[in-house]
Amino acid sequence: MIIQRYILRLIAVPFLFISLLITVLMLAEVFGEVLTRALGGTLPGLAVAALILLEVPAVLQELMPGAFFLSAVMALGQLSASSERVVLQAVGYSDNRILRLVLGVAALVTLLLLFFSLVLVPWAARQVSGLEQTLSARPAAELVQPGEFAPVGPDGSTLYARGSDSDSGDLLGVFLAYIEDDEQRMATADRARVTRQDGAQYLVLVDGELLRERPADDELEKSLFESLHIRLDVPQPSGSVGRDGQALDELWASSNMRDKTEAQQRLMYPFTAIVFAFWAVTLTRYTPRSGKNAAVLPAVILYVVYMYLMRTVNINVRNEAFPLWANYWWLHLLAIGAAMLFRLDWKARLSILWWQAVGRLRPARSGGGES
Numbered sequence: 161m162i163i164q165r166y167i168l169r170l171i172a173v174p175f176l177f178i179s180l181l182i183t184v185l186m187l188a189e190v191f192g193e194v195l196t197r198a199l200g201g202t203l204p205g206l207a208v209a210a211l212i213l214l215e216v217p218a219v220l221q222e223l224m225p226g227a228f229f230l231s232a233v234m235a236l237g238q239l240s241a242s243s244e245r246v247v248l249q250a251v252g253y254s255d256n257r258i259l260r261l262v263l264g265v266a267a268l269v270t271l272l273l274l275f276f277s278l279v280l281v282p283w284a285a286r287q288v289s290g291l292e293q294t295l296s297a298r299p300a301a302e303l304v305q306p307g308e309f310a311p312v313g314p315d316g317s318t319l320y321a322r323g324s325d326s327d328s329g330d331l332l333g334v335f336l337a338y339i340e341d342d343e344q345r346m347a348t349a350d351r352a353r354v355t356r357q358d359g360a361q362y363l364v365l366v367d368g369e370l371l372r373e374r375p376a377d378d379e380l381e382k383s384l385f386e387s388l389h390i391r392l393d394v395p396q397p398s399g400s401v402g403r404d405g406q407a408l409d410e411l412w413a414s415s416n417m418r419d420k421t422e423a424q425q426r427l428m429y430p431f432t433a434i435v436f437a438f439w440a441v442t443l444t445r446y447t448p449r450s451g452k453n454a455a456v457l458p459a460v461i462l463y464v465v466y467m468y469l470m471r472t473v474n475i476n477v478r479n480e481a482f483p484l485w486a487n488y489w490w491l492h493l494l495a496i497g498a499a500m501l502f503r504l505d506w507k508a509r510l511s512i513l514w515w516q517a518v519g520r521l522r523p524a525r526s527g528g529g530e531s
Contacts, residue, residue: 163253164261170235171228171265174436178227179220186219187212210291214284218404221276223433226463226481228269232262233459234452240444241452257502259441266437267275273430278408285405306331312363319363321352329353334365340392346371347388354392361392419477432470435492436463438499445503466495 236258239245249255289324306323322333333350338345354361365388372381403411403422411423439462443455473488 163248167235167239167258167261168265169447170238171231171262173231174234175227175231179223182223182227183216183219186223187215203429204374207291211288214288214291217276217280217284221273221281223430224269224273225429225436228266228433229436229440229459229463230456232265232437233443233455236262236440236444237455238452240446241454243432245444255441255445260442262437263434266433269433270430273433274427277426277430282405282407285402289402289405298420317390325351332369336363336365336390344373347385347390349388355389357389363390363392365390384400417480417484418478420484421474423485424484425474425476428487428489428492429470430468431492435466435495435499438496442499442502 197229201370236245237249245258246485248258306321309318309320312319317336317338319331320335321331324331331352332350334347334349336347336349336352338347347365347368347370349365351367352363352365356362366386368385368388370383370385370388372383373379403419406419406422408423408426411419411426413421439459443458443462446454469491470488473482473486473491476482477487478482
């Protein structure tokens with residue numbers, strides 16, 4: 161029991177650290193996109209935090225198999241480099257027992273991944289879709305505080321409002337500076353409101369005046385308008401939930417091959433942890449002189465190649481180049497079989513077979529002496 165706790169601690173500590181580090185790095189891109197929208201005025205502060213937190217399950221689902229693989233390789237490599245693995249074998253704790261222990265951890269990771277892929281990630285996708293719909297229906301008064309300038313839209317437009325109408329949510333006494341067709345434009349209006357058309361948000365200015373700069377003579381051209389539509393944001397998703405937010409039974413019941421492939425992906429991807437458990441034990445069977453990180457580079461290469469093969473097979477099934485039954489479940493079995501073969505001590509076995517063959521071919525000596 162002490163040995164098991166020791167090995168589990170060696171695996172758990174780097175697993176948690178690697179998972180946290182990669183999560184932060186992978187969320188950096190999401191944070192940048194969300195922050196851009198927040199600075200553009202189309203995303204309130206609380207929505208920024210909500211969108212980032214709702215992306216965490218999908219990120220963890222993606223990185224957990226690799227984090228587990230790397231942490232298991234580092235832990236078992238440390239045992240091999242410090243000769244602890246040799247001592248464990250001497251006291252009867254064989255590689256098979258180590259494999260069973262690592263497989264136990266891999267089974268827990270697999271169950272966690274199944275929960276993520278079947279429950280948590282689709283739920284988070286539905287929450288994001290609902291949040292986007294809610295944000296698209298926000299009143300114009302939430303875009304800017306009365307009496308302050310605020311950036312809005314993806315092109316750096318600046319909006320100012322003298323006040324707001326609490327009943328309708330419209331902005332009152334509006335000034336807007338924006339760029340359109342490479343021209344600097346300024347508009348003033350009595351009021352403004354936000355509408356949604358064709359999946360995009362627009363700021364509609366009502367009863368105002370538009371000033372356009374004419375590059376030819378550096379003068380301003382003035383015109384009146386009854387309504388002016390200024391696009392605020394990129395198109396938002398429709399009210400229907402996307403594939404990521406659908407339940408497994410809905411995907412499997414669909415006639416669309418991409419939906420069925422997504423259902424298979426949710427069921428098969430978590431078992432990569434089992435595959436990597438076999439390879440972690442196999443790659444770390446080396447002498448202490450090799451160093452504790454000798455298997456890290458081969459493990460990284462194996463991880464990249466294996467994930468590439470999985471995605472390649474999955475894409476071909478999704479595009480109907482392969483039949484549905486030929487998705488990458490067989491790749492898991494092939495990888496486990498290859499890991500088991502590499503665990504065999506081929507040098508010793510071939511040496512035994514060689515001497516056995518030589519013994520059979522050697523001619524028998526004569527038993528009689530000379531007369």
